[in-house]
Amino acid sequence: MTGAYRDGLERFATPLVLSIAVVVTALISLCVGTVFLSPADVFRWIWILDEPMGIAVRELRMPRTLLALLVGSCLGLSGAALQGYTRNPLADSGLLGINSGAALGAVLVLYTGFMEGSGFGIGIPAGGLAGAALATFVIAWLAARVRSIQTLILAGVAVSALAGALTSLVLNFSPSAYAAREIIFWLLGSVADRSWTHIGFATPFMAMGFVLVLTCGRGLQALTLGEDTAASLGISMARLRWSLILGCAMMVGPATAVAGSIGFVGLVVPHLLRPLVKHDPARLLVASALGGALLLLWADILVRLLPVEQELKVGVLTALLGAPFFFWLIFRMRRLYQ
Amino acid sequence: MKINQQDSHPGENLFEVRGMGITLGERKVLDAIDAAFVKGELFGIIGSNGSGKSTCFRGMLGLLPRDSGNIFFQGNRIETYTPQMLARKISYLPQNAECLWPMSVERVVMLGRLPYLTAWGGPAAGDIESVDRAMESVDVAGLKGRPVTELSAGERVRVLLARALASDPVLLLADEPSSGLDPYHQLQLMELFREHVRSNGMTIVVVLHDLALASRFFDRLLLLDNGRIISCGSPEEVLKPENLGSAYGIQAEAVEFDGERAVVPWRRLR
Numbered sequence: 001m002t003g004a005y006r007d008g009l010e011r012f013a014t015p016l017v018l019s020i021a022v023v024v025t026a027l028i029s030l031c032v033g034t035v036f037l038s039p040a041d042v043f044r045w046i047w048i049l050d051e052p053m054g055i056a057v058r059e060l061r062m063p064r065t066l067l068a069l070l071v072g073s074c075l076g077l078s079g080a081a082l083q084g085y086t087r088n089p090l091a092d093s094g095l096l097g098i099n100s101g102a103a104l105g106a107v108l109v110l111y112t113g114f115m116e117g118s119g120f121g122i123g124i125p126a127g128g129l130a131g132a133a134l135a136t137f138v139i140a141w142l143a144a145r146v147r148s149i150q151t152l153i154l155a156g157v158a159v160s161a162l163a164g165a166l167t168s169l170v171l172n173f174s175p176s177a178y179a180a181r182e183i184i185f186w187l188l189g190s191v192a193d194r195s196w197t198h199i200g201f202a203t204p205f206m207a208m209g210f211v212l213v214l215t216c217g218r219g220l221q222a223l224t225l226g227e228d229t230a231a232s233l234g235i236s237m238a239r240l241r242w243s244l245i246l247g248c249a250m251m252v253g254p255a256t257a258v259a260g261s262i263g264f265v266g267l268v269v270p271h272l273l274r275p276l277v278k279h280d281p282a283r284l285l286v287a288s289a290l291g292g293a294l295l296l297l298w299a300d301i302l303v304r305l306l307p308v309e310q311e312l313k314v315g316v317l318t319a320l321l322g323a324p325f326f327f328w329l330i331f332r333m334r335r336l337y338q
Numbered sequence: 339m340k341i342n343q344q345d346s347h348p349g350e351n352l353f354e355v356r357g358m359g360i361t362l363g364e365r366k367v368l369d370a371i372d373a374a375f376v377k378g379e380l381f382g383i384i385g386s387n388g389s390g391k392s393t394c395f396r397g398m399l400g401l402l403p404r405d406s407g408n409i410f411f412q413g414n415r416i417e418t419y420t421p422q423m424l425a426r427k428i429s430y431l432p433q434n435a436e437c438l439w440p441m442s443v444e445r446v447v448m449l450g451r452l453p454y455l456t457a458w459g460g461p462a463a464g465d466i467e468s469v470d471r472a473m474e475s476v477d478v479a480g481l482k483g484r485p486v487t488e489l490s491a492g493e494r495v496r497v498l499l500a501r502a503l504a505s506d507p508v509l510l511l512a513d514e515p516s517s518g519l520d521p522y523h524q525l526q527l528m529e530l531f532r533e534h535v536r537s538n539g540m541t542i543v544v545v546l547h548d549l550a551l552a553s554r555f556f557d558r559l560l561l562l563d564n565g566r567i568i569s570c571g572s573p574e575e576v577l578k579p580e581n582l583g584s585a586y587g588i589q590a591e592a593v594e595f596d597g598e599r600a601v602v603p604w605r606r607l608r
Contacts, residue, residue: 011460087438215457222452224439225501228432231401233505234425234453279439279485 011283014276018290022069025297029065030057032304063199067191068300068314069293070199071259074206074251076292077285079266080273081213084220084281085244086149089329093266096152097159098135098249102256104163104170105131107183111170124186125201128257135159136249143245147237149227152245189260189315191300202254209250210289212243217282219243224281262315264322265292271329351410352377352541353398353428353509358407360390360397367393368565371407375509378539380531382552384576385562386586391545392433394562395511399430411509425453429502433513433545436494440485443497447473447482450504472504476530492523499530510534510542517547524548528555549590553577553601561585577601 030042035053037045046062048054078093086095093099109127142155167187174180219240222230231237255262269291270284277283296314299321303312351374358371368390375381383391396402398409400416409416411424419427429450437446450472451465461469473479476496481489486497495515502510512531516524528551534540535557546552552559552573559576561569563585569576582590582601587608590601 218452218455218457221449224437224441224446225435225449225498226432228396228399228401229430229435231421232399232425232428232430232432233449234420234422236421274439278445279441280445281439 014273014283015286015290018287018294022290022293022297025294025301026065026069029068029297029301030061032301033061059195060193063194063196064191064300065297066199067194067202067259068296070203070206071191071255071262072265072293072296073289074209074255074292075262075265075296076269077210077213077289078248078251079292080270080281080284080288081216081220081244082248082266083270084223084284085216085240086153087223087226088153089271090267091153092264093248093252094160094261094263096135096139096156096245096248096252097163098132098139098252099256099261100160100163100167101135101138102128102132102253103187103261104167105129105134106186106257106260107167107170110183110186111174111179122197122201125198125254125257129201129205129253131163132249132253132257135163136245136253139249140242140245143241147241152241185313186260188313189262189318190313191259191296192311192314194258198258202258205250205254209247209252212247212250214285216240216243216247217285220281220285260313260315262296262318264318264325265295268322268325269295271325350376352412354410355398356408356410358394358397358409359405360393360402361405362393362402366565368397371397371567373560373567373570375541375543377508377541378535379541379557380535380555381541381543382556382559382573383543383545383562384547384549384552384559389562389585390565391562392513393565395430395513395543395545398511399428400424422453426505427507428509428511429505429507431498431502431510431512431515433517435498435515437486437498440487442482443478443484443486443489444469444473444482446486446497447478447500447504450501453505468506469500469504472500475503475534476500491518492520492526495519495523495527496530499527503534508540510540512542513545514547515544516551524551531555549577549582550600550602553592554598573601574599583607 027039031037031039033056042057045051045054045057075093079091082091082093082095083089106124106128108131109123113123138159139152139155143152171180171183174183219230219235222233222235227237270288273287273291274284277287296318299317300314303314303317306312354374356372358368359366360368371394383394385391393402397404411419411427416424447469448461448465451461451468454465455461470479473482476499478493478496478500481493481497486494489497499512499515502512516527519527531542531544532555535542556573558571559573560567561576561581568585569581577590579589582588587606588603589605589607591604592599592601
């Protein structure tokens with residue numbers, strides 16, 4: 001039977017396989033580091049409070065792994081949701097400019113923080129969150145006035161450009177080469193050396209955004225046939241728009257505030273998974289959240305395994321892998337959509 | 339909206355528009371539109387480009403805000419229905435309808451069942467039955483596993499029509515469904531419409547440009563010009579030379595064949 005909607009259990013197969021892969025990869029991620037541990041060792045060290053290895057597992061590897069998982073799933077989910085909403089296969093989590101706003105906020109704190117000589121603490125994510133909130137406010141203000149999806153895309157580009165320009169301005173005025181280097185390194189995007197405080201800070205927002213976006217499945221399905229048809233199918237376009245803007249902002253803002261700008265995950269993952277969920281934009285949501293987590297976990301494992309003197313930032317790796325994929329996507333789309 | 343405070347309005351009409359006016363930007367696109375569709379008729383809306391046909395549909399569906407007028411569905415003000423209730427009764431096939439993702443045909447048709455589905459559950463047996471019936475009725479059952487983006491224009495229109503029929507509506511509004519189809523598929527589409535109207539008692543309202551099809555297949559026509567109704571009634575009544583002259587600036591000739599009458603545009607008048 002070709003019955004796409006008669007999938008039955010097959011419907012749960014893709015999320016299940018992806019979930020198992022995420023759990024296994026997360027375990028592997030806990031084992032990888034300057035010292036390689038077996039999974040059994042990891043579980044043993046977690047409970048040993050005073051030993052340096054125990055502290056390293058609990059305070060370094062666990063937050064790092066968990067953060068890769070959380071950030072990856074937020075990027076994947078928001079990418080899938082925004083591609084569905086804008087009906088644009090090239091959309092990604094950065095489309096609304098929320099990440100650029102977060103980056104600007106974080107960089108401002110980094111910049112002023114150096115002036116005060118304070119360290120890498122909660123200030124950066126707090127600044128990032130403020131920047132994300134500001135960018136969200138601008139986007140929401142525009143979205144409330146102009147209701148077309150195309151305008152929302154353009155508004156996102158404008159917000160990104162402005163935040164990017166202001167970030168460059170901050171870099172320009174950075175007091176020392178060292179400070180500029182720190183800012184650039186932070187912008188590259190990484191989940192290394194983050195603490196439980198960072199996770200506690202970002203998770204509540206991410207969880208709310210996650211739930212909000214997951215409620216958009218039916219609306220995104222209807223949007224496959226265009227805005228007017230979706231509205232005629234009883235979908236409230238206003239509710240869908242607000243759920244998506246706020247939901248994605250609550251995921252991408254904190255993710256960027258904590259981990260910096262990690263590109264291409266939100267773009268690539270939905271495209272890779274779409275054939276597996278029969279191109280259904282609703283089923284794509286959960287799958288992309290899991291796929292994003294999986295991709296970022298693996299990328300973060302890879303940067304730790306690469307034999308280079310200075311550890312590669314995971315955002316650099318995702319961009320390095322993502323850009324060629326982007327080329328391939330363009331060529332493939334030329335065939336599909338012409 | 340102060341004209342009519344009562345919510346119900348007794349009458350024979352399935353769908354009725356009274357005094358609808360719509361302004362887009364600065365321009366008054368529709369003014370004082372009165373129209374009524376009865377159960378089981380094939381109703382055509384014609385008019386030149388920019389005369390307000392599509393706007394009329396979008397206004398009827400509540401996709402555009404009205405400056406004035408009331409809309410009644412099954413005797414009740416349209417505002418008394420929830421969007422979901424209306425979605426189950428009224429289907430809309432927009433102009434240049436398309437499907438973005440290469441989903442399979444039956445998955446696209448299943449989208450027509452969205453007004454019946456719960457937020458998380460899958461389709462029930464009744465939903466699948468309706469989808470199968472809709473695909474059968476427009477002869478696309480054989481395509482059900484095919485990606486919709488790979489279909490020909492004629493096939494795609496029929497699939498999207500099946501999507502619109504899958505909700506088992508009592509009223510279907512189709513905006514220029516036959517544009518872009520070759521004559522064979524245009525005739526096929528008109529026959530499908532006629533069949534659905536005759537056999538299921540469905541009401542189908544179609545926006546179209548082709549006067550020959552309009553004069554031959556439709557029970558009643560409404561002729562729009564510059565946002566106003568010029569004429570409404572039987573094809574013969576509406577497609578009179580003076581109406582065509584003022585609305586389109588053309589002269590048309592009537593031809594008769596097999597006892598059916600069709601109007602063919604012949605020459606420009608201005």
